Amino acid sequence: xxxxxxxxxxxxxxxxxxxxFGEKLNCIVGNNGVGKTNILEAIHLLANFRSFKKQGxxxxxxxxxxxxxxxxxxxxxxxxxxxxxFDKSGTKKIFFDKELAKKISSIYGQxxxxxxxxxxxxxxxxxxxDRRKVLDEVLSLVDKTYLYxxxxxxxxLKERNxxxxxxxxxxxxxxxxxxxxxxxxxxxxxxxxxxVININRKINFxxxxxxxxxxxxxxxxxxxxxxxxxxxxxxxxxxRKLFSExxxxxxIKKHTIFGPHRDDLQLLYNNTxxxxxxxxxxTKLALLAFKLATVDYIFKMTNLKxxxxxxxxxxxxxxxxxxxxxxxxxxxxxxxxxxSNKNLPFLNKTNLIQID
Numbered sequence: 001x002x003x004x005x006x007x008x009x010x011x012x013x014x015x016x017x018x019x020x021f022g023e024k025l026n027c028i029v030g031n032n033g034v035g036k037t038n039i040l041e042a043i044h045l046l047a048n049f050r051s052f053k054k055q056g057x058x059x060x061x062x063x064x065x066x067x068x069x070x071x072x073x074x075x076x077x078x079x080x081x082x083x084x085x086f087d088k089s090g091t092k093k094i095f096f097d098k099e100l101a102k103k104i105s106s107i108y109g110q111x112x113x114x115x116x117x118x119x120x121x122x123x124x125x126x127x128x129x130d131r132r133k134v135l136d137e138v139l140s141l142v143d144k145t146y147l148y149x150x151x152x153x154x155x156x157l158k159e160r161n162x163x164x165x166x167x168x169x170x171x172x173x174x175x176x177x178x179x180x181x182x183x184x185x186x187x188x189x190x191x192x193x194x195x196v197i198n199i200n201r202k203i204n205f206x207x208x209x210x211x212x213x214x215x216x217x218x219x220x221x222x223x224x225x226x227x228x229x230x231x232x233x234x235x236x237x238x239x240r241k242l243f244s245e246x247x248x249x250x251x252i253k254k255h256t257i258f259g260p261h262r263d264d265l266q267l268l269y270n271n272t273x274x275x276x277x278x279x280x281x282x283t284k285l286a287l288l289a290f291k292l293a294t295v296d297y298i299f300k301m302t303n304l305k306x307x308x309x310x311x312x313x314x315x316x317x318x319x320x321x322x323x324x325x326x327x328x329x330x331x332x333x334x335x336x337x338x339x340s341n342k343n344l345p346f347l348n349k350t351n352l353i354q355i356d
Contacts, residue, residue, distance in 0.1 A: 001112055001304050002334050003043065004079070006072040010065040012038040021336065022351035025329070028338045029347070030355035036338035040115065040309045042070045043336070046082045047113035047307075048137060049094065049104050057086045074111055076304060082111060105151065109141045112298055112306035116291045116313065121284050124275045128264040135192050135265065138294055142301035149187035156180045157256055164254040178243040181259060186235045188260040189224065196222045196265075198300065199293045206289035210324050211282075216270055218286055223264040281316055288313075292328060308335045314344060322346070 003021045008014045013035045028036045041060075044052045051060065061068050067087030074080055083095040093100060096107040123131060140147040160177040168174065199220050208214045229235045242258045243250075250257055267274045267286065274286055291308075298306045308329060314322050314337075326346050329335045337350070 001307055002075045003307055003336075004073045004075065006039065006042060007070070008039075008042055009069040010062040011042055011060055011068045011070055012062060014038065015062065019353055021334065021353075023334060024332070025326070025346070025350040026334065026336045026353060027344075027347055027350040028336065028353045028355060029342055030340065032340050034355045036340075036355060037117070037311050040117075040311050040336065040338060043072065043307070043309060044113055044115050046070060046072055046084055047111040048141075049084070049108070052115055052117055053119075057092060058088065058090070061086065061088060072111075074307075076110070076112075080110060082107070105144075105147055108147060109144070109302075112141060112302065112304055113309060114138075114291055114295050114298065114306045115309040115311070116288060117311040118315070120287050120291075121280060123287060124265075124267050124273070124283075128262075131265040132261070132263065135195060138298065139191055139195060142298055143191065146187065146191050149184040149191075153181065153184040153188060153260070156184070157259070157261055161255045164251055164256075167251075174247070175243075178240070181256070182236055182239050183232075185239065185259050186232050189229070189235065189263070192260070192263070193222050195297065196220050198297045199290065202293040202296050203286075203289050206292040206328065207286060209328055210285045210288055210321060212320060212324060216282070217268075218274075218289065219268040219271070220290070221266040221268060223266050224260070225258070284316060285321065288325065295332070305333045308332055310335065310337045312339060313337055314339055314341060319345075 002023060005018065005020045007019075008017045011017075017035075017039075019039065028039060030036050041051055041053065045060070051057075053059075065088075067085065069083065069085050071081065071083040074082070081095075081097055083098075084092070085094075086092040094104065094107070095101065096110065101107045123134065136150055140150055156177060160174070160181065163174055163177065203218050203220060207216070207218050226235070226238050229238060239258065246257060267290070269278045269282065269286060274283055278286065295306055295308060298304070310329075313325070317325070322344070323346075326349075
């Protein structure tokens with residue numbers, strides 16, 4: 001997979017900007033504040049239809065402008081084009097190959113991107129919701145059945161919670177919504193566990209290559225109270241029992257207290273939660289290893305190598321680890337890196353894009 005070009009109109013700090021990318025390593029170089037991260041944010045937006053920052057589309061609009069337009073062309077099976085339009089009234093339109101997409105789900109996963117930003121080092125300090133979003137984003141990109149189950153689960157969950165909020169006493173209706181949650185919930189649980197198994201097959205390999213040491217170990221854990229569930233029949237019986245036994249508590253709290261919307265991820269560093277023991281440098285390498293393992297997972301599921309976006313990646317890394325990283329990513333179809341350091345030794349091996 002390969003992005004050919006990107007154009008921005010009234011996006012963030014750019015009034016109008018066009019850039020072309022090449023194969024393999026691309027490096028966007030410029031001083032802080034010139035908009036390097038905004039370019040990666042635009043690409044991520046076109047792949048996932050949301051920013052990697054916790055902000056709505058209105059924040060992406062350049063000050064005092066009526067709307068923004070972001071468009072790129074890319075190669076996968078053939079050349080495609082994605083365009084994202086937004087105006088300040090809140091209307092947004094997404095086009096794929098110049099045709100208006102009636103549903104985002106119909107084109108989700110066409111552009112495969114894995115993104116690393118400096119904020120990712122805090123992933124295992126943030127909320128469980130942030131970690132579930134990482135899972136759901138990756139799995140929805142590569143598996144249409146997961147995306148369908150995820151969308152359906154959210155819809156039914158919202159409706160079930162509304163029953164409690166409105167203090168509906170009809171047990172038959174609540175039981176109906178409870179049963180409707182179970183099938184998509186099991187799909188989320190089983191696919192998330194498969195993802196974790198796949199990540200654990202590669203994450204230590206990448207961490208050893210990045211760090212240059214094999215003295216430390218990483219393990220990703222899927223945190224779910226129902227650890228022994230190994231079939232749909234067991235999950236069905238377990239969830240029905242939990243819903244029945246905890247109905248009073250759900251009525252008091254006015255929301256659903258069991259299910260995959262409550263699950264979490266944990267990353268162990270030498271069998272200890274990484275946020276409790278690792279330095280910031282170790283954590284950064286661990287999250288990079290997680291992202292590279294995710295790239296492998298996407299390739300396994302789609303037979304396409306995703307585009308890797310690395311924002312300000314070389315800060316806090318010494319020359320040895322920078323070289324280790326470059327060696328690991330050089331075989332990918334395309335990598336786009338941002339940096340403010342104009343003296344990095346690997347720059348002469350990249351498609352260099354300078355922003356003033």
